[in-house]
Amino acid sequence: MGFSLVHGLEVTSSYGKILLDFAICPIVRREPMNYPGLPDGLEVEILRKEVPGFHYNKYRDGYLLTEDFQGADVIYKGRPERKSENLFRYTDDSAVMGSVYVYWVTTSLNERPLGPVHVRVVDNDIIWAHEKTTGECRRIASLYDGVILESHGLSVRGNEMISLKKGNMENAVIIIGGVHAAEAGQFTALDVFERFCALNDGLLFENVGLAVMPSANPDEADRMAKGHTYYLRKNAAGVDLNRNFPSDWEVVDEMYGLNTADPTSLTYRGPVPVSEPESKAIIKFIESTVPRAVFSLHCYPGGITFDQFFGPGAAKDDAAYVKECTELAHSYTEGFRKGEYPGQLFLSFGTTPGSLPLWIYRTFNVPSFDMEAWEWFVRNHPMALQACEFKADIEMMQDIAVRHFDGIMKYIEEVLLI
Ligand SMILES: [Zn+2]
Known part of the structure; x- marks a missing residue:
């Protein structure tokens, strides 16, 4: 020995x-x-x-x-x-x-x-430790008039569940980052939010608001930022937050061949609905506004997610809802792509029982999506390949954030405020 x-x-x-x-x-x-x-x-x-x-x-x-x-x-x-x-x-x-x-x-x-x-080896200007996320939230809150910084409770390991709000919260667009810890979040959510604040448009802020929770799974996002080598999806208690919401929670799902009732599964739904402090905080955050549309950022490390709208599966036969989502997606995509990447609209309805979009649909009946990256992009685009290797750079991150910002503003101008 x-x-x-x-x-x-x-x-x-x-x-x-x-x-x-x-x-x-x-x-x-x-x-x-x-x-x-x-x-x-x-x-x-x-x-x-x-x-x-x-x-x-x-x-x-x-x-x-x-x-x-x-x-x-x-x-x-x-x-x-x-x-x-x-x-x-x-x-x-x-x-x-x-x-x-x-x-x-x-x-x-x-x-x-x-x-x-x-x-x-992680670039912490791209993949943020929780300390950096809270620091950026405080910086933005002190820099722009009328920004409200709130905490909606503590995560499993005691990190603050922070949100920022600006404008009319009776008519709010919501962005949630990092429900899955290794996916898009903090950078994109806060970059979009800061661009919104910088518009300095009193009339716009009277009519519409933007509310962001940049890091919805802060414990594991922090671990990712400190160099964890594998994909982290669940929270620190081993629950997939995007299966923990109280809508059809009891229905066992097997997306990706994984069983949501199995505690060892990467998609474990938790012991009871809303068992997790992070899910509670997300609900509290959304209920503190009147949401008009909710975008939950998924897909790649940092902020690399595209204009693929993945809505609640249970809504696919709800014609009025599908129509509303289609209108939103058309405007958003037009703003996002800036005339590049011509082709189809990537809108589908398939998020599972217990998912955040499904809970939003059932509770508020407003458009709600997991934002993902389309298949062609995933397989071919240098940005996607670089993001997978944790080699995204600031220019790339800002390019994506500007696209999301332009998408959201197009939706606000063409649909929400009409
Ligand atoms: Zn995800």
């Missing part, structure tokens, strides 16, 4: 750097308050392997745990910074943005390396 002096190895991505935190326990056990630090002469070795072609949404937990340290590069040998008592930190600033790595830590005593731990 191998032994290790290294314990408790944790890995985090932060603004393009990788932080490795670990304990070195001395051979002779000491009183907890009397750790001597790194024993004299002992050096720490950090081993690293890149995992090329790792796709966050194709592989599942455990995939990277079979990586072997044989053949790994020794990227550091020395005496790292001591954080406290017997805790040490090594910062790897040679990691490449978007790449996935596995690490091991050992010492010059040549014991068995501890690891692997795995991490994705």
Whole structure:
């Protein structure tokens, strides 16, 4: 059996750097308050392997745990910074943005390396930690007149469920980001919201309002931002929030071949309807307005989602509702595509029992969609391929956000205010 002096190895991505935190326990056990630090002469070795072609949404937990340290590069040998008592930190600033790595830590005593731990190098200007999301909300609220910042409760791990509102909340367009943690959210929702505020159009704000909850699943979004390598969809309690709403919740669904009644499933609906604090907060947020249309951003990491409107499945035979959604989608798409990407309107009705769009439809009878990216875009567009590799850049994110903003404004001008 191998032994290790290294314990408790944790890995985090932060603004393009990788932080490795670990304990070195001395051979002779000491009183907890009397750790001597790194024993004299002992050096720490950090081993690293890149995992090329790792796709966050194709592989599942455990995939990277079979990586072997044989053949790994020794990227550091020395005496790292001591954080406290017997805790040490090594910062790897040679990691490449978007790449996935596995690490091991050992010492010059040549014991068995501890690891692997795995991490994705994340660009935190694109994929935001919760601290950044709340900071941006506060910045926007203090910068523009009449912006209301509200909290609608706490997530499973105690993060604030924040929203921003501007304009007439009796006639509100709603954007919700990141119901699925690894999908579009914070960046797009807040960029669109800020563009709306910047219009500085008193008459418009008297007539219509925009309300956004940029991060509806903040705990797991935060984990994604810190370099979690796999696709995170559910909340921290293991519930798919987009199956937890109180409309047809009791109907078991098997979309993607996954069973919503199975707690181990990626689409688990939860033990009871609205069991999750995040679902409660989303409902409280929407009920604090009179919604006219609700857009829930899905699809890709950061903010890469397109003008594909995925409405409630149960509404597909409701002619009046379908007509209203079609009008909305036509205007939005016209604004979104700016004459590019000619072709069909991507509007369909298929969201499942317990989904947010279905609850909106049943409760308010207004257009409500999961916003997705159409098939051609997913397979061919460089933006989609880059987003999947976590290599989206600010220009790309802003391009998408401007399209959504123009889509929403076109809908407001051509449909909502007529
Ligand atoms: Zn989704």
